[in-house]
Amino acid sequence: MLMLFVSSSAFARNGKGRLMGLVADESGKPLAGITIVLQPDNKRAVSNAQGKFVFDGNLYAGTYTLTIDAIGFIKYKQEVAVADGETSSVSIQLKPGGKELNEVSVSGVHSNPDNFIDMIRTAMPSKVISRQEIEMMGSRRLDEVLKEQTGLAIVNDIGSGSRAVGLQMQGFDSGYTMIMIDGQPMIGRNNGNFDLSRITVSNIERIEIIKGASSCLFGSEALAGVINIVTRKNINHPQAMAALRYGSFNMVDATVEGETPFAGKKGSAYLSGNYYRTDGFNANPYLNQGKTAPPFNSLAFQGRGRYLLSDKSTLNFNGRYVTRHSDNNISYGVQPTKDVLDEQDLNGSIALNNNFGNGLKLKSQYYITRYKTQQNITDLNSGVIMPGNSFEQYIHRAEIQAGKSLSNVLELTGGAGAAHESLNNNAYRGAKSMTNYFGYVQASWQATNNLSVTTGARYDYHDRYGAKVNPSMGLQYHMFKNLTLKAAVATGFKTPNFQQLYMVFTNLQTGYTVLGSEEFWQEIKLLQDAGQVMNVFPSAQNIGNLKPERSVSYSGGFNYSPFSNLKFDVNVFYNDLKDFINSERVAVKTNGQEIYSYMNIAKAYTTGAEIGLNWSATRSLNLSAGYQLLYAVDKGVVDSIKNGTGLYAMVYDTEINKPRRSTRKDYVGLNNRSRHMANIKVSYTHEKSGLSGSFRVNYRSKYGFMEDGMANKFLDPYDTYVRSYFLLNAAVQKTFYNKHLQFQLTADNLMNYRDQLMPAQQGRAIIAGISWRFFKDE
The missing domain is CATH 2.40.170.20 (TonB-dependent receptor, beta-barrel domain)
Known part of the structure; x- marks a missing residue:
């Protein structure tokens, strides 16, 4: 695998490009002090007094994702292309307030006013299931969505009765996974099993999954991980x-x-x-x-x-x-x-x-x-x-x-x-x-x-x-x-x-x-x-x-x-x-x-x-x-x-x-x-x-x-x-x-x-x- 990585890098093109742009509000007024992040390299630039920013000529040719998460504005995201030896430019207008509800993308925004902790940037592995993905599955209840995700299983605890159905994550019993709604813990378990069929998916915008011990941020019951609705x-x-x-x-x-x-x-x-x-x-x-x-x-x-x-x-x-x-x-x-x-x-x-x-x-x-x-x-x-x-x-x-x-x-x-x-x-x-x-x-x-x-x-x-x-x-x-x-x-x-x-x-x-x-x-x-x-x-x-x-x-x-x-x-x-x-x-x-x-x-x-x-x-x-x-x-x-x-x-x-x-x-x-x-x-x-x-x-x-x-x-x-x-x-x-x-x-x-x-x-x-x-x- 290492040889594959090295060889793919060696065959990369040698030319590098440059990206510059201008950040303004809805009225066209330049915005200073705005942090622009370029993924997947995670490079950062800050707009000056004229709203201008630049990523100097050290970018490999390819497609990047540009994101801006500024207080008071809708989080901004855009795909940009950088060519060998050329300067690409973008013009960005930020809109005030929160983002639109009726369009949610698979790789969309993860910010949540109910919890400042970014679930996706925690130390343990994480995943987001978007509303679009839920709708395309035709699922009605939360258990139907989660049982199709890698590493998750809906299991029965027959000894505790027919209603004792829970979620197993990375081999842990369901009592070890915290179920949260808008960043707050939910309760009501049958012998440790949280029946996820209790929850309709009709008003869910996305589901955030953290796998692995998460008590460092969320406390007891997060021993195996967290499901945040x-x-x-x-x-x-x-x-x-x-x-x-x-x-x-x-x-x-x-x-x-x-x-x-x-x-x-x-x-x-x-x-x-x-x-x-x-x-x-x-x-x-x-x-x-x-x-x-x-x-x-x-x-x-x-x-x-x-x-x-x-x-x-x-x-x-x-x-x-x-x-x-x-x-x-x-x-x-x-x-x-x-x-x-x-x-x-x-x-x-x-x-x-x-x-x-x-x-x-x-x-x-x-x-x-x-x-x-x-x-x-x-x-x-x-x-x-x-x-x-x-x-x-x-x-x-x-x-x-x-x-x-x-x-x-x-x-x-x-x-x-x-x-x-x-x-x-x-x-x-x-x-x-x-x-x-x-x-x-x-x-x-x-x-x-x-x-x-x-x-x-x-x-x-x-x-x-x-x-x-x-x-x-x-x-x-x-x-x-x-x-x-x-x-x-x-x-x-x-x-x-x-x-x-x-x-x-x-x-x-x-x-x-x-x-x-x-x-x-x-x-x-x-x-x-x-x-x-x-x-x-x-x-x-x-x-x-x-x-x-x-x-x-x-x-x-x-x-x-x-x-x-x-x-x-x-x-x-x-x-x-x-x-x-x-x-x-x-x-x-x-x-x-x-x-x-x-x-x-x-x-x-x-x-x-x-x-x-x-x-x-x-x-x-x-x-x-x-x-x-x-x-x-x-x-x-x-x-x-x-x-x-x-x-x-x-x-x-x-x-x-x-x-x-x-x-x-x-x-x-x-x-x-x-x-x-x-x-x-x-x-x-x-x-x-x-x-x-x-x-x-x-x-x-x-x-x-x-x-x-x-x-x-x-x-x-x-x-x-x-x-x-x-x-x-x-x-x-x-x-x-x-x-x-x-x-x-x-x-x-x-x-x-x-x-x-x-x-x-x-x-x-x-x-x-x-x-x-x-x-x-x-």
């Missing part, structure tokens, strides 16, 4: 949209949204409403009645407001309210039950943004989120109502952020705040709460023309777990014009959640019991006094005060563009995790049912590589592909196998029908992780005709589901696996009447792949949609 904002013109889709499983998706400036464009408002319903679907042929993915209907309302108090101060409002109702009659032919779940999800914030004349930005924000559920399970034979999961969770969060460019090569972003979390759950003994105080800083430094450095650190003080400091550092080096090397290291942590600390729960349908570590010894004594405990295992002695989980993430790779229309990127990662919190079987009741609790027992790591390819074959045709190789290993299992002692020293070999000494080859890795995942997408956009579409293929290799036969507590070749599979998806859109009217046809899972071990994987779905956009033709 950015909603529509920055309105300049009145416009509205109405859309309706209908398809398989009686799916209905209806959206109405509108936005307008007011008070002479000093203010703006955006409102949207979405109704979604589905009959659910069944992936289990042994299920006599009901659905493995329950039917539900949902109402979502989103509103944003912005008002310019002065030329330096802006007041922002944001609100979101979602309800979801699910009713599922289910029977495996033994005990039919009715499972009813009602959910309410509320998010709201108010923020004051100040842009001072010296380049200092300051934001003060208060944020509140509430998630409430009520679940009842009814035995349809007897009519007895069994208590289900019922809880109400709040987060109150206050935060101050600041950002300033100290020079043309150094930019600082920092913040401080506090968050108070409370939860009232029928599975816990009374209401519980936690408080966290935090401060963080991120610095972006252009050390040389070719080297940029991003560093960050976060200090957290938790009222239960004391102080934690998490640093990070990332480097980018432009070795050649078409080759950029990247490397990063970051630390992460995750505090134990309420369930792991305080849960006291017995499943009345099956009889098993789960006890949080803080409640275990008190509750186990009550059960013993009642004569309900037959045996407490020696491993229970390890149950005590849980420690936060810690990780260190390493990543490195490169971006290579041998041609202007071809991009190739590689990233290798290693995540080292210690004080891993695991649920363990620690006792048996007299009725034969088991008792579980939580303890810090294991060290683990995930490692692998991600490869991406993007080829713009023509102006209309684009091909992209991605691949992830993953190894997820529990170090405790490996050590036990090597030493021939402990819980994992023996394996039951079904070929010889008896136990034998286990070997390293017997250990496959952690459950529910595929060694190989890949995706291919072909997209077509013909601007003149208004025709666009995409065809996508997603592959996942086999992965371990559960132990089979004689259990030996680790995944071996003799256990139960979900076989490898392909999913084929397609979508086509056609616009009419100057983009006012659009028709769309979507086909998901064309081959109708289903597996009873994947209860959330729907069969073939055909959806048709129509939308009308209301806006004034230019």
Whole structure:
């Protein structure tokens, strides 16, 4: 590979060009002190008193991207061509205010008034999914978008119920990825799993993904990474949209949204409403009645407001309210039950943004989120109502952020705040709460023309777990014009959640019991006094005060563009995790049912590589592909196998029908992780005709589901696996009447792949949609 890079550089043309230009406002008045950035070389120039700037004759021939991000103006972006030995010139007019909403490009603007931290310039690898890409996929819910991205998988936690569906990133369980909306954390998890189908994509402007430990900026739960949902904002013109889709499983998706400036464009408002319903679907042929993915209907309302108090101060409002109702009659032919779940999800914030004349930005924000559920399970034979999961969770969060460019090569972003979390759950003994105080800083430094450095650190003080400091550092080096090397290291942590600390729960349908570590010894004594405990295992002695989980993430790779229309990127990662919190079987009741609790027992790591390819074959045709190789290993299992002692020293070999000494080859890795995942997408956009579409293929290799036969507590070749599979998806859109009217046809899972071990994987779905956009033709 190194020889390829050197040879491609050696064959580069020797001539160099020059670029100069003029920056002015809408009225043509020259603007001084404006920083102009030229990518991919990341060269910078500053306009003088006459608004002029110049990049001297050291530019290789080719196409560059020129960007300007100046306070008080719409972020500017333009492709410029530089020829050998020639001087190219550009004339730029900056427009005041925010950028237009109705046009969002794949490589568009990433700035966000809700959070000064640029998600794309953090130390760890990142990716942006634009609104255009979401629309071309024909996706309706957030899980449908993310499951087609490289390195991400939507997984089921069947032991926690049919609704326990979450996102796996770089081999981490879904409880380790922070889900954010406009830079603020969302809550409401089922055993750590955040059901992404709760979130409609109708009002999403883009999705920002950070892979790897991100606690250095975002705190607990960001041990594996961050998904940040950015909603529509920055309105300049009145416009509205109405859309309706209908398809398989009686799916209905209806959206109405509108936005307008007011008070002479000093203010703006955006409102949207979405109704979604589905009959659910069944992936289990042994299920006599009901659905493995329950039917539900949902109402979502989103509103944003912005008002310019002065030329330096802006007041922002944001609100979101979602309800979801699910009713599922289910029977495996033994005990039919009715499972009813009602959910309410509320998010709201108010923020004051100040842009001072010296380049200092300051934001003060208060944020509140509430998630409430009520679940009842009814035995349809007897009519007895069994208590289900019922809880109400709040987060109150206050935060101050600041950002300033100290020079043309150094930019600082920092913040401080506090968050108070409370939860009232029928599975816990009374209401519980936690408080966290935090401060963080991120610095972006252009050390040389070719080297940029991003560093960050976060200090957290938790009222239960004391102080934690998490640093990070990332480097980018432009070795050649078409080759950029990247490397990063970051630390992460995750505090134990309420369930792991305080849960006291017995499943009345099956009889098993789960006890949080803080409640275990008190509750186990009550059960013993009642004569309900037959045996407490020696491993229970390890149950005590849980420690936060810690990780260190390493990543490195490169971006290579041998041609202007071809991009190739590689990233290798290693995540080292210690004080891993695991649920363990620690006792048996007299009725034969088991008792579980939580303890810090294991060290683990995930490692692998991600490869991406993007080829713009023509102006209309684009091909992209991605691949992830993953190894997820529990170090405790490996050590036990090597030493021939402990819980994992023996394996039951079904070929010889008896136990034998286990070997390293017997250990496959952690459950529910595929060694190989890949995706291919072909997209077509013909601007003149208004025709666009995409065809996508997603592959996942086999992965371990559960132990089979004689259990030996680790995944071996003799256990139960979900076989490898392909999913084929397609979508086509056609616009009419100057983009006012659009028709769309979507086909998901064309081959109708289903597996009873994947209860959330729907069969073939055909959806048709129509939308009308209301806006004034230019």
